[in-house]
Amino acid sequence: MTTAPAGIITKTLEDRALRLFIVLSAFFCVNAVLAEFIGVKIFALEDTLGIAPLQWNLFGQSGSLSFTAGTLLWPVVFLMTDVINEFFGRRGVRTISWLAALLIVYGFVFAFAAISLAPAGWWVKAAESQGVADYQAAFAAVFGQGLWTIAGSLVAFMLGQLIDVAVFHRIRNATGEKHIWLRATGSTAVSQLVDSFVVLYIAFVLGPQQWPTSLFLAVSTVNYAYKMLAAIAMIPLIYLVRAAIVRYLGAARAQQLRDEAAG
Numbered sequence: 001m002t003t004a005p006a007g008i009i010t011k012t013l014e015d016r017a018l019r020l021f022i023v024l025s026a027f028f029c030v031n032a033v034l035a036e037f038i039g040v041k042i043f044a045l046e047d048t049l050g051i052a053p054l055q056w057n058l059f060g061q062s063g064s065l066s067f068t069a070g071t072l073l074w075p076v077v078f079l080m081t082d083v084i085n086e087f088f089g090r091r092g093v094r095t096i097s098w099l100a101a102l103l104i105v106y107g108f109v110f111a112f113a114a115i116s117l118a119p120a121g122w123w124v125k126a127a128e129s130q131g132v133a134d135y136q137a138a139f140a141a142v143f144g145q146g147l148w149t150i151a152g153s154l155v156a157f158m159l160g161q162l163i164d165v166a167v168f169h170r171i172r173n174a175t176g177e178k179h180i181w182l183r184a185t186g187s188t189a190v191s192q193l194v195d196s197f198v199v200l201y202i203a204f205v206l207g208p209q210q211w212p213t214s215l216f217l218a219v220s221t222v223n224y225a226y227k228m229l230a231a232i233a234m235i236p237l238i239y240l241v242r243a244a245i246v247r248y249l250g251a252a253r254a255q256q257l258r259d260e261a262a263g
Contacts, residue, residue, distance in 0.1 A: 016249050017257055021088055025096045028080040031073045032100040033107055036153055039070030040145055061218035067226060075230040078192075081161065082184040083241055085168045087254070089261030097161035101154055108150055111143040148207030152199040160195035167191065172262060180242065181235045188231040196224040 012018060045065040046053045053064040084092045119136040132138050168187035175182060197220045204211040211219075246254040 017087075017253065020245065020248065021084075021092065024080055024084050024088075025099065028077060028084065028096050029100045029103055031076045031080065032157070033103050035070035035073040035077065036104050036150075037107065037111075037143070038073070039068040039153070040142055041069040042066050043069055056218075056222060058218040058221055059214040061215050063218075065222065065226075067223065071223070071226060071230075074227065075234055078164075078188050078227075078231055079234050079237060079241065081164055082168065082187070082238055083245070085165055085183075085187070085261070086180070086242065087245065087257045087261055089263070090165050090169060092261070093161060093165040097158060101158055104150075104154060104157075108145070115140045115144050146203070146207065149203040152202030152204075152207070155202060156195045156199035159198055160191040163194055164188065164191035169262070177258070180238060184238050185231055185235065189228060192227045192231070193224060196220050196227060 043066065044053075045067060047064075055062055055064065080096075081093060084096060124134055124136050127135050127138075164187045167190045168183050171179075171183035171186050197216075200211075200216055200220050200223070205213075205216050249257070
């Protein structure tokens with residue numbers, strides 16, 4: 001084994017920046033994949049919080065605040081995107097975004113493969129005591145999301161990520177190192193405006209349900225409003241995570257990564 005000059009890391013996995021990128025990427029991808037799979041459940045926000053339905057009224061449509069369960073995780077994905085943008089730049093975000101998209105497709109391929117397997121006779125009725133008359137039908141309903149929904153989610157996700165990274169760096173170039181909250185929230189505001197409308201348009205307007213324009217606009221607007229409120233609420237966490245990363249890497253190494261990311 002050769003002796004490296006002082007200060008040079010001889011083992012790849014001893015590089016704290018690499019370890020950080022692996023951890024952030026893993027957390028980003030698992031949240032993105034989980035959001036897609038649990039997104040089949042729609043929950044009522046007011047009932048969950050124990051408050052009276054707000055009954056929003058937009059574009060001639062009204063209703064309670066209902067969201068997919070995946071919305072619980074997307075704010076974490078936004079946070080991870082902003083942090084990776086800050087320290088690893090465009091290339092880092094694009095790499096993990098394509099990786100997450102491939103993992104989502106991989107997950108759905110095997111979900112559909114599992115659905116197609118012939119169920120054991122005893123297993124079909126295994127949860128009958130819990131009110132599930134047909135376990136196979138329930139499994140297929142939960143994991144067998146429609147292809148229009150999957151396509152809409154993937155297209156919207158990738159568009160949103162690519163727009164996010166572009167807007168983030170435009171704001172960063174204009175403001176320099178200042179105003180982390182502005183580039184994080186501003187990039188989310190633009191990217192999620194596209195994401196919120198594209199996913200529902202592909203899944204429910206172009207798809208077999210063929211929503212009317214008024215319903216599409218109303219639901220998309222409500223979803224976008226939720227995402228923006230979540231993004232604003234996450235601002236303090238962005239600063240906390242950034243500070244923790246600087247402590248982990250050391251001020252000099254953290255500044256080096258930020259300079260490279262901005263280039």
